[in-house]
Amino acid sequence: MNRMTGMIEQRTIEPEQFSEYIGGTIKVHGSIYKIRKMSGFAFVLLRTKREVIQCIYGEEFSKFSLNEIGEEYSVVITANVVKEERSKTGVELQMVDIEVLSKPVAESPIVINNKRVDTSIDNLLNYRPITLRNEKERAIFKIQEGLCQAFREYLSNQKFTEVRTPKIVYAGAEGGANIFQLNYFGKEAYLAQSPQFYKQMMVGVYERVFEIAPVFRAEKHDTSRHLNEYTSVDFEMGYIQNFEDIMQMETAMIQYAMEHLKEIYHYELNLLKVKLPEVEGIPTIRFMEAKELVAKEYKREIKDYDDFEPEEEKLLCEVIKKKTGSEFVFVTHYPTRKRPFYAMEDTEDREVTLSFDLLFRGLEITTGGQRIHDYEMQVAKMKERGMTVELFESYLMMHKYGMPPHGGLGMGLERFTSRLLEQENVRLATLFPRDVNRVTP
Structure with a gap:
């Protein structure tokens, strides 16, 4: 018979801990907030429980295709932690691998990943479970x-x-x-x-x-x-x-x-x-x-x-x-x-x-x-x-x-x-x- 001990295993790392892992590899979970595709690489914004953190997809270090992910996918990212002074967290996360936990079955009726949700107050409230993700x-x-x-x-x-x-x-x-x-x-x-x-x-x-x-x-x-x-x-x-x-x-x-x-x-x-x-x-x-x-x-x-x-x-x-x-x-x-x-x-x-x-x-x-x-x-x-x-x-x-x-x-x-x-x-x-x-x- 199994017994619950109250000990919860930490499987992923929180943003405030990133600096402790510079030079190493971590796992972090969240939802894909936005993908900005560039030439040969992409910025992938990950929405965690409190912050939106920026990850880097690069063909030279990422072991998966960018086509495997999309906005509002729930994922676990494996990433290399690289020091980056210009980042809010002080580090850059280079995406090595990804585990997709779930994906949406419909496109969002409201654009939520801009600086503000640019819509009427009625739409803001009608789609509250979605717009609150902004x-x-x-x-x-x-x-x-x-x-x-x-x-x-x-x-x-x-x-x-x-x-x-x-x-x-x-x-x-x-x-x-x-x-x-x-x-x-x-x-x-x-x-x-x-x-x-x-x-x-x-x-x-x-x-x-x-x-x-x-x-x-x-x-x-x-x-x-x-x-x-x-x-x-x-x-x-x-x-x-x-x-x-x-x-x-x-x-x-x-x-x-x-x-x-x-x-x-x-x-x-x-x-x-x-x-x-x-x-x-x-x-x-x-x-x-x-x-x-x-x-x-x-x-x-x-x-x-x-x-x-x-x-x-x-x-x-x-x-x-x-x-x-x-x-x-x-x-x-x-x-x-x-x-x-x-x-x-x-x-x-x-x-x-x-x-x-x-x-x-x-x-x-x-x-x-x-x-x-x-x-x-x-x-x-x-x-x-x-x-x-x-x-x-x-x-x-x-x-x-x-x-x-x-x-x-x-x-x-x-x-x-x-x-x-x-x-x-x-x-x-x-x-x-x-x-x-x-x-x-």
């Missing part, structure tokens, strides 16, 4: 991976516990019409808009918790900033002194993430020519002051006193950058009537809440604030809003049996990635977008 397209999601790694590392270092909350729930956290209803074995249920109720509950268990997971919004907006399923980076923390503690924590988390990208993801940053923001500190401004600032600076009439119009978000970020140099800004003290029932009101002015949004390069990427932790206060606010308190019995259980002062936030991962890369559409930073028109691939 070097720059896949680099987007390596950077997104880096953000998640950094957020997880930072929050873990700050003694947050990672949790997994239900995505099928009995009620929407935010309420309203933008929730997906389910027939749950004859009962009414919904896809979770947010882990809000559960992360609050878990503050009573672990004090500090976070989750990086999908959430669902049945919004009918078909815009460059809306998705019906997106990844939310949520954290919730107890024993806070005020809601500024939450903004401080997010600022530090973003600072950590930018340094992590610089250190680990410089290959992708250089490939996409990403300009990382400086995050020495993030300015804060109250909601009405922000509205008035934009109105004054740009001679605009204030039309909506409850929220920002998308154009106002862009203009506010422009003026804040001009005045402070920061590409981020916290907008605080949103009107009570605009915020959810669990938002803590300012004791000095009940018309506003101890809440905030974080705007980055013209777009809101985070919503957060302090929550109501007192049972009587929470029930009273729900009744003021005409809510049926009995429907929220399991949520209110934590308030009834004692909760510390707490608060937290939710960040849209795709929005943050999109603005970091200065893209015009959030779908470009979404692996397989789900919007009002798209449920495939």
Whole structure:
């Protein structure tokens, strides 16, 4: 009987190891990305798990015919490693032999091996399993991976516990019409808009918790900033002194993430020519002051006193950058009537809440604030809003049996990635977008 020991044989060499084998012969696997035929030789670009590496086919040292391979063939290449200072890897791989593992049965409907995929956004998304193979397209999601790694590392270092909350729930956290209803074995249920109720509950268990997971919004907006399923980076923390503690924590988390990208993801940053923001500190401004600032600076009439119009978000970020140099800004003290029932009101002015949004390069990427932790206060606010308190019995259980002062936030991962890369559409930073028109691939 065979026994699995956990020892995995390394059959091929990774690009970062090439320099260790100069003067020797190695095997490397990947997919043929592109073949550039020259006179008597050819450049064969091999797409490995992270990099596209250049190999050389030469009639004097290659023991196979160039006609035996084509684009998107999965192969194992045997190659001589020759020092080459002009190469990104510092070496040149001279192809000696090749083993074809598989080959496509149809020609790609999209050209993916140019510097960028030159097609419409619809084609880019319709052929997503193919277009993601483009070097720059896949680099987007390596950077997104880096953000998640950094957020997880930072929050873990700050003694947050990672949790997994239900995505099928009995009620929407935010309420309203933008929730997906389910027939749950004859009962009414919904896809979770947010882990809000559960992360609050878990503050009573672990004090500090976070989750990086999908959430669902049945919004009918078909815009460059809306998705019906997106990844939310949520954290919730107890024993806070005020809601500024939450903004401080997010600022530090973003600072950590930018340094992590610089250190680990410089290959992708250089490939996409990403300009990382400086995050020495993030300015804060109250909601009405922000509205008035934009109105004054740009001679605009204030039309909506409850929220920002998308154009106002862009203009506010422009003026804040001009005045402070920061590409981020916290907008605080949103009107009570605009915020959810669990938002803590300012004791000095009940018309506003101890809440905030974080705007980055013209777009809101985070919503957060302090929550109501007192049972009587929470029930009273729900009744003021005409809510049926009995429907929220399991949520209110934590308030009834004692909760510390707490608060937290939710960040849209795709929005943050999109603005970091200065893209015009959030779908470009979404692996397989789900919007009002798209449920495939």
